[in-house]
Amino acid sequence: MIDILEGRKNQVIEKGSCEEGVIECGKASLAGSVSQRACVFCGSRVVLYPIADALHLIHGPIGCAAYTWDIRGSLSSGPELHRMSFSTDLRENDVIFGGAKKLYNALTELIEEYNPKAAFVYSTCIVGLIGDDVDAVCRKVGAEAGIPVIPVQSEGFRGTKKDGYKAACDALSVLVGTDNETPVSCESINILGDFNIAGETWIIKNYYERMGVEVVSCITGDGRVDEIRKAHRAALNVVQCSGSMTALAKSMEIEYGIPFIRVSYFGLEDMASALYDVAGHFKNPDITKRTEELVSLEAGKIIPEIERYRKALAGKRAAIYVGGSFKAFSLVKALRHLGMVTAIVGSQTGNPEDYKFLKEICDDGTLIVDDTNPLELSAFMAEKNVDLLIGGVKERPIAYKMGVAFCDHNHERKEPLAGFSGMLNFCREVYASVMSPVWKFTPGRKRL
Amino acid sequence: MEIHSGKEKVMNKNFTAARNACKLCSPLGASIVFRGIKGCVPLVHGSQGCSTYIRRYVISHFREPIDIASSNFSETSAIFGGAQNLKTAIQNVSRQYSPEVIGVASTCLSETIGDDVTRIVREISADSSGNGGPAIIPVSTPSYKGTHMDGFHAAVKAAVETLVIKGRCAPGPGKSKGGKKRVNILPGFVSPADLRTLREITGDFGLDCTILPDYSETLDGESWATYQKIPSGGTSLDEIRAMGKSDLTIEFGESLKGKDTAAGYLLNHCGVEFRNIPLPIGIEGTDVFFNILSELSGMSVPGKYTAQRGRLVDSYADGHKTVFEKRVILCGDEDLTLGIEGFVKEIGLLPLISATGALSEEMTGDMDYVSILDYVKDGPADLVIGPSKAYFISRKLGIPLVRTGFPVHDRIGGQRIRHLGYGGTQELFDRIVNALLEAKQENSPVGYSYL
Numbered sequence: 001m002i003d004i005l006e007g008r009k010n011q012v013i014e015k016g017s018c019e020e021g022v023i024e025c026g027k028a029s030l031a032g033s034v035s036q037r038a039c040v041f042c043g044s045r046v047v048l049y050p051i052a053d054a055l056h057l058i059h060g061p062i063g064c065a066a067y068t069w070d071i072r073g074s075l076s077s078g079p080e081l082h083r084m085s086f087s088t089d090l091r092e093n094d095v096i097f098g099g100a101k102k103l104y105n106a107l108t109e110l111i112e113e114y115n116p117k118a119a120f121v122y123s124t125c126i127v128g129l130i131g132d133d134v135d136a137v138c139r140k141v142g143a144e145a146g147i148p149v150i151p152v153q154s155e156g157f158r159g160t161k162k163d164g165y166k167a168a169c170d171a172l173s174v175l176v177g178t179d180n181e182t183p184v185s186c187e188s189i190n191i192l193g194d195f196n197i198a199g200e201t202w203i204i205k206n207y208y209e210r211m212g213v214e215v216v217s218c219i220t221g222d223g224r225v226d227e228i229r230k231a232h233r234a235a236l237n238v239v240q241c242s243g244s245m246t247a248l249a250k251s252m253e254i255e256y257g258i259p260f261i262r263v264s265y266f267g268l269e270d271m272a273s274a275l276y277d278v279a280g281h282f283k284n285p286d287i288t289k290r291t292e293e294l295v296s297l298e299a300g301k302i303i304p305e306i307e308r309y310r311k312a313l314a315g316k317r318a319a320i321y322v323g324g325s326f327k328a329f330s331l332v333k334a335l336r337h338l339g340m341v342t343a344i345v346g347s348q349t350g351n352p353e354d355y356k357f358l359k360e361i362c363d364d365g366t367l368i369v370d371d372t373n374p375l376e377l378s379a380f381m382a383e384k385n386v387d388l389l390i391g392g393v394k395e396r397p398i399a400y401k402m403g404v405a406f407c408d409h410n411h412e413r414k415e416p417l418a419g420f421s422g423m424l425n426f427c428r429e430v431y432a433s434v435m436s437p438v439w440k441f442t443p444g445r446k447r448l
Numbered sequence: 449m450e451i452h453s454g455k456e457k458v459m460n461k462n463f464t465a466a467r468n469a470c471k472l473c474s475p476l477g478a479s480i481v482f483r484g485i486k487g488c489v490p491l492v493h494g495s496q497g498c499s500t501y502i503r504r505y506v507i508s509h510f511r512e513p514i515d516i517a518s519s520n521f522s523e524t525s526a527i528f529g530g531a532q533n534l535k536t537a538i539q540n541v542s543r544q545y546s547p548e549v550i551g552v553a554s555t556c557l558s559e560t561i562g563d564d565v566t567r568i569v570r571e572i573s574a575d576s577s578g579n580g581g582p583a584i585i586p587v588s589t590p591s592y593k594g595t596h597m598d599g600f601h602a603a604v605k606a607a608v609e610t611l612v613i614k615g616r617c618a619p620g621p622g623k624s625k626g627g628k629k630r631v632n633i634l635p636g637f638v639s640p641a642d643l644r645t646l647r648e649i650t651g652d653f654g655l656d657c658t659i660l661p662d663y664s665e666t667l668d669g670e671s672w673a674t675y676q677k678i679p680s681g682g683t684s685l686d687e688i689r690a691m692g693k694s695d696l697t698i699e700f701g702e703s704l705k706g707k708d709t710a711a712g713y714l715l716n717h718c719g720v721e722f723r724n725i726p727l728p729i730g731i732e733g734t735d736v737f738f739n740i741l742s743e744l745s746g747m748s749v750p751g752k753y754t755a756q757r758g759r760l761v762d763s764y765a766d767g768h769k770t771v772f773e774k775r776v777i778l779c780g781d782e783d784l785t786l787g788i789e790g791f792v793k794e795i796g797l798l799p800l801i802s803a804t805g806a807l808s809e810e811m812t813g814d815m816d817y818v819s820i821l822d823y824v825k826d827g828p829a830d831l832v833i834g835p836s837k838a839y840f841i842s843r844k845l846g847i848p849l850v851r852t853g854f855p856v857h858d859r860i861g862g863q864r865i866r867h868l869g870y871g872g873t874q875e876l877f878d879r880i881v882n883a884l885l886e887a888k889q890e891n892s893p894v895g896y897s898y899l
Contacts, residue, residue, distance in 0.1 A: 028522055060556070379675065
């Protein structure tokens with residue numbers, strides 16, 4: 001019997017079991033549980049991180065900046081200011097006497113030195129408590145420097161990572177709509193929620209351009225301030241990683257009347273659907289034709305090699321634990337394409353609709369978990385006898401200690417997994433880890 | 449450029465902001481210490497992000513599961529105080545992990561709202577006394593004060609203060625069982641491989657040894673047959689309780705001299721004498737350590753180590769020309785960097801700068817990686833020695849980086865890098881010489897295969 005903390009029992013369900021109920025989610029993590037979640041600041045920081053020509057200044061003691069230095073594998077085709085870690089490095093005296101002056105000096109010096117197109121100022125936990133008027137400092141420096149200086153209200157304790165996504169979207173809204181000059185095509189989109197991990201945005205952008213659709217802004221992936229300014233004039237918002245960017249898409253729908261669709265770029269099926277959905281929106285036969293050609297060409301390139309992996313991997317069992325549940329949907333389907341069974345699937349931040357959909361696409365016997373922790377996850381993995389775990393850095397050692405293969409699907413990875421070529425990388429990585437001969441030495445696997 | 453001994457102060461940090469910090473926050477250091485106590489689960493009293501970020505950062509170095517619980521502050525706890533959250537957290541950790549010890553580290557958040565973790569923990573301990581609940585070690589680690597190393601040393605001291613049985617014991621032999629002498633070693637933040645080296649050395653001198661913390665197994669463990677809630681290994685509660693009965697405490701780290709440390713506590717409350725020495729790196733640095741062990745045990749240095757020392761001297765002769773007057777940038781944690789500085793001077797390397805993020809009396813303190821780079825950019829520099837975050841400098845200057853200390857996020861085996869003793873120095877020396885040879889070879893138009 002797996003020991004689940006009392007307050008968490010309804011956050012785990014098994015599809016098709018007689019006790020199967022409705023999963024609880026969206027709750028704060030229990031005090032004392034080792035949640036894999038992070039905080040509000042983390043949510044804001046990861047979303048805005050890839051905007052490469054902006055200054056990102058973290059207002060607080062050193063930890064929050066130090067732990068997020070170079071944390072994402074988000075690439076830039078030009079400036080790399082986003083890869084620098086700037087902190088006001090608040091000390092005891094600043095906490096006692098206030099950090100506003102230090103923030104002002106830090107911002108002014110950094111803007112002078114690095115000449116950014118905009119600056120984001122992230123508030124960490126103690127900033128709200130010590131009463132710094134961050135908005136006022138940002139307004140003042142913005143006026144003096146002549147660039148947007150945007151406060152991000154990301155105090156860690158004010159909710160969950162999702163609230164951090166919201167704060168990031170609010171900050172982006174300040175920039176969106178400030179360029180009404182640059183011409184934009186009527187068959188145009190914004191890519192929302194792709195972070196150009198290992199160059200993924202470039203892969204996706206290339207597909208859209210080949211279809212004949214103009215990409216006005218990628219907002220975050222290889223992001224540029226000037227692109228975000230004109231994003232409100234695109235015809236359609238295409239939202240991936242819906243947890244993080246739906247708030248921005250919704251606000252742009254209300255404010256500028258831009259409709260949005262949710263897509264995923266992971267796996268053959270979802271990648272193809274994303275392109276067809278966008279083509280479908282424009283109802284232009286030329287675009288549709290080019291899309292069909294593109295899908296057939298790109299899928300054709302990778303299917304033969306995937307077949308080879310499928311033969312080796314068919315029947316193997318997988319666990320998925322990722323941040324957002326939309327990615328989990330794609331992974332369940334991608335694994336099915338490889339003939340693999342998803343035995344456990346969960347996310348840090350899924351909502352009731354997400355879990356309902358997840359239940360629909362999973363087989364009977366699949367465990368669905370919300371906001372799990374290492375002890376539970378390892379016990380579920382042993383119970384379900386999985387061959388593979390898909391997760392992030394924090395989950396990796398859990399898998400390896402148990403002699404289980406692992407695929408990194410988090411934002412630190414350096415391999416593109418999106419798009420058709422990304423699907424091939426994904427299959428190669430799963431194959432390389434599951435089929436490695438090293439597991440025969442691990443006591444965890446020998447036991448099974 | 450002028451060559452600095454490292455002790456001269458070079459204040460080159462003209463920016464108010466930290467740019468690519470050369471330090472981490474104090475709860476991280478405390479969490480490492482708690483992971484080195486047997487049966488202990490660290491609990492960070494703050495936002496969920498504090499523990500998650502620390503876990504992620506530490507996992508990327510040690511490549512081990514690192515469970516650190518969080519009291520998971522909410523807006524309400526920030527307003528009304530986090531005591532209730534902390535109590536619930538301790539209950540839930542106790543239920544899920546059945547730990548022998550819970551180490552509670554505070555954060556900037558809990559300290560700023562005025563939560564006193566020591567007082568809260570005392571109340572909880574009073575409630576649960578007699579229930580066989582875990583021992584709880586509270587430590588104050590506000591991230592706006594000091595660095596991860598301050599958190600590390602504060603947690604060592606808190607463990608000793610909380611657990612050690614006070615009272616003076618007559619000094620001299622016979623206090624340890626079997627008449628063996630016992631030594632406490634407070635090594636600071638060294639690698640699991642270093643901790644294993646220290647245990648081997650003291651064992652070879654016939655000494656019993658309490659190392660606090662000892663994460664040699666917990667942060668560099670074997671592959672598991674079944675998932676372990678708390679990895680085996682660590683300094684046991686009984687060992688910590690008995691530290692007041694040891695014959696001597698050896699505390700590594702010049703930065704701790706004159707500070708209120710665990711070693712001082714053991715002297716003042718239990719009468720255990722202590723010696724503060726630099727980290728035993730290099731021949732001279734290691735000699736100091738071996739002489740103390742020799743004196744304490746009454747044994748001359750075992751042949752195994754005189755041979756190690758001899759081979760090290762022999763290799764110094766083999767490699768001396770490659771390193772002589774090469775200009776090196778040293779950076780990282782204060783005490784490790786100071787230890788390495790002593791060693792590199794011993795072999796004829798010239799430190800261009802010896803820098804750390806901490807405020808320091810001994811070296812260029814309060815630095816970050818961009819300031820270090822600004823300082824050395826006119827070089828010429830030949831080599832960087834420091835943690836993998838110093839790759840930022842190495843890449844910009846196009847010179848090799850010899851990875852030491854923590855974190856090593858861009859290579860496997862950071863937990864197995866040895867720095868200490870003649871053996872650890874040998875490994876460092878070989879890596880330094882080879883890094884310089886490799887750079888020479890790579891940059892050579894000829895590409896000789898003999899060097």
